[in-house]
Amino acid sequence: MDAYSVGELNRIIKQTVEGEFLLKNCIVEGVISNVKRHSTGHYYFSLIDDTGSIDMAMWRSKVQQRGLEGALENGLLVQVRGNISFYEKTGRLSFICEDIRIGAKSDYQIAYEKLKQELYALGYFDERHKQALPPVPSCIGVVTSASGAVIHDILHVASHRNPLVTFKVFNVPVQGPTAGPVIARGVAMADADPDVDLIIVGRGGGSMEDLWCFNDRALIESIFKCTTPVVSAVGHEVDYTLCDFVADVRGATPSHAAELSIYPLVDLQEEVQQKLEFIHNTVQYRIQKEKQQLFSITNRKITVPAMNLVHQQKNILQRFEHQLHSAIQKKSQDESRKLAILTTQLDNKNPLAKVIKGFAKVDLNGAPLQTIETVKIGDTLDIHIQDGSVKATVQEVTQRG
């Protein structure tokens, strides 16, 4: 017998399943779980009961047509009408909903809402009880299953954001009817630990039943009593448990909870750097301002007056110098004038002044020459005439007559 190809097998299954009369337009009853609204507007969820579970999809057009937008919630007991569809490419079978009738609430839903209302009335969820998360926690206590994905997700985020943060894991079961009180004790232990300055409590995604222990009253009370800030990290974004409401901060997922808890070291360093620069600039600016002020005061109060004094002194010295010059000039002019007067007076008494033009007074050896008897050839004579004197050598001596 020839082997089918996978495609052939899937086509046969599809024809068989979708051709089956019993599965056409059938009605099935169960509780909605794991409901997800895709960004396209289609809804995907599981319908479960004690005996089993089946994947379901309801297209956006049907959701709108039936007015079910926002009405599909985990824990709702419903009757679904639709058809079985087999998707050949993945070999997956799902139930395509035509209509959903929301029936009575499931036991879980009823219990959840009752406890929520009671705790709300007691003030467990009040904003005034919320504590601020430490800006930079040094040790985070993680209350979860040591073998679960949560701790890995958190450590992964931490290694990127701040590898200096340390962790203490409080290992607890995170599923099952007895898990709630154990998680409550884990939270209390984490709160009592002096090293722990922030607590993350949570688990990965799952059905409402899986997450049920996070609605346990003992756990809610334990978280409420914590003096250490608590971040809840239960399931996926669409999942809400009472743990989310009582915690100081809700993380949509464990990774998100870690991001909310751990401030990135790079940002922190940058902030510290910026603050340092700000301080440095402020101080520098202040010092510059003071220096300029000091310089300006020094100039105005000291330098300029000092220089003025020096310049005043210089002016006085210049005046003195001028006085000295003019004194000596005046004196020398006075003397010159006196000398000139004396010269005139002398000139007036000069015998030569009486010498008539064309006549001369002749001296020999400083005495007036009065007779040729005293003169010899070669003697030097001084001949004074009205406007000067002449030196002459005797060449010839002749007696008159």
Add this chain to the structure above:
Amino acid sequence: MAKSIKNYEKKYTALEEVVKKLDDESLSMHELLKTYKEGLTLVKECSDLLQLVEEEVEQIIETVQVDTN
């Protein structure tokens, strides 16, 4: 230090005396020339001392400016 600014007042007073002496009409030419030379020397010395003060002040200003920058 002979060029010390401490000597300025002494020299300045001497210069004042010299200048006052110039008013004395009975001063002989010889005495006047001596006084004149003496006066000019004192003027030069006083000016040099003032120059020193000025330079020192400028140096101080520069130092202060360097500090404030």
